[in-house]
Amino acid sequence: MVTEEELREQYAKMTTDELLRVVSDKSGYTELAIAVAKKELRYRKVSESEIENLSKIVHDRENKFWMDNCLFDLKILAKLAYYFILWLPRMRYYYQNNFKQEGYLLKLNQSNYYSLLGVVFFILTIIVSASTGALISLGVWPVGFIITYLYDLFYNKQRQINNFQKIKEEGELPIEYL
Numbered sequence: 001m002v003t004e005e006e007l008r009e010q011y012a013k014m015t016t017d018e019l020l021r022v023v024s025d026k027s028g029y030t031e032l033a034i035a036v037a038k039k040e041l042r043y044r045k046v047s048e049s050e051i052e053n054l055s056k057i058v059h060d061r062e063n064k065f066w067m068d069n070c071l072f073d074l075k076i077l078a079k080l081a082y083y084f085i086l087w088l089p090r091m092r093y094y095y096q097n098n099f100k101q102e103g104y105l106l107k108l109n110q111s112n113y114y115s116l117l118g119v120v121f122f123i124l125t126i127i128v129s130a131s132t133g134a135l136i137s138l139g140v141w142p143v144g145f146i147i148t149y150l151y152d153l154f155y156n157k158q159r160q161i162n163n164f165q166k167i168k169e170e171g172e173l174p175i176e177y178l
Helices: 004-012 016-024 031-043 048-071 076-084 089-102 105-132 135-170
Strands: none
Touching (some): 004 031, 031 048, 076 105, 089 105, 105 135
16 A cells, blocks of 8 residues: 555656645545645645646546547548548548547547548458459458448457547646646
8 A cells, every 4th residue: 555655756757737646536546646646736726626627627637538539520421431431641641630620539549440441341342353353353342341330340440549538547647638
């Protein structure tokens, strides 16, 4: 078990924002850890009202990160567009740039996922079409979208959400959210 002295030494090395994150995350830390963090903040001349206000702001930023990155994925039309059209590098850049600027990591990851598999299934369609010469082989690309979509729906999206949850629990938010 961690002692108060060990916590005091550890918290003395942390930034004020990191301490506020400790104070605002009541479920992730023990009462002792929160109390020692508050003492360290008071030692740094941060008033109780500022602690409450600032910890609320930090908590709101973390919730915004979670909402932006885990609850709002690409719409079905955007998934279709990235799979069939926007895998071309120049076009994809223009559409993905907004996701990067706004910090929508889930949308960015999904756009990369659909673009990559769109290219893979397009190439596979060309290979199958060239080797068989049958027009039915052109159905490989649309069937590939169905496979890609179902895999994303039932596995890939949840895996990414779990990764974001782990990031949230570890407190390693990207710098624009701090």
